[in-house]
Amino acid sequence: EAGVAQSPRYKIIEKRQSVAFWCNPISGHATLYWYQQILGQGPKLLIQFQNNGVVDDSQLPKDRFSAERLKGVDSTLKIQPAKLEDSAVYLCASSLVKRVDEQYFGPGTRLTVT
């Protein structure tokens, strides 16, 4: 079974630029999560989708972050404009709807904002 795929793996941008990350979940997993992990901290949930609907985006900084999940499969997370404090690893995870305790994580995208 293929795991959660993310791209790019690394990205370096200057502040005020825009960036987008892509996630392809495990086939059949209707629930998809984006987490932000700042160096030295644990992951923090940014947004949770079920199919293409948003379940929880309470911790998403909506003035600069946006996410979408077209057709209930792949998802993109965008930051516009980026700030220095957005430097982090962005992790995507997926699960079955009734198995939210079994979240499978991708390798993450490491973003550096200079």
Add this chain to the structure above:
Amino acid sequence: KQEVTQIPAALSVPEGENLVLNCSFTDSAIYNLQWFRQDPGKGLTSLLLIQSSQREQTSGRLNASLDKSSGRSTLYIAASQPGDSATYLCAVRPHNQGGKLIFGQGTELSVKP
């Protein structure tokens, strides 16, 4: 607001030693608690999940305990090996918040040969 804290932040032990990692949380209204392992450049892998009604779970050399009333969990690793070197994260799943996990900051473990 639920907060999860892990102590120590880093730990270095010689191979073969038994060790304990600690996790505490402030709100006992949880469905369950999980311990994850994170290797550099890789995603998280779930090690053990303890439901709120359980006291402990075991998998091989790993044993996790949960004391919900006191807001504490421990991960015991027996006979540590260099391959156990990684960051260990605990996460709680609060009631009524979907699949949201709240993580501690992790303990970075180094097992020296």
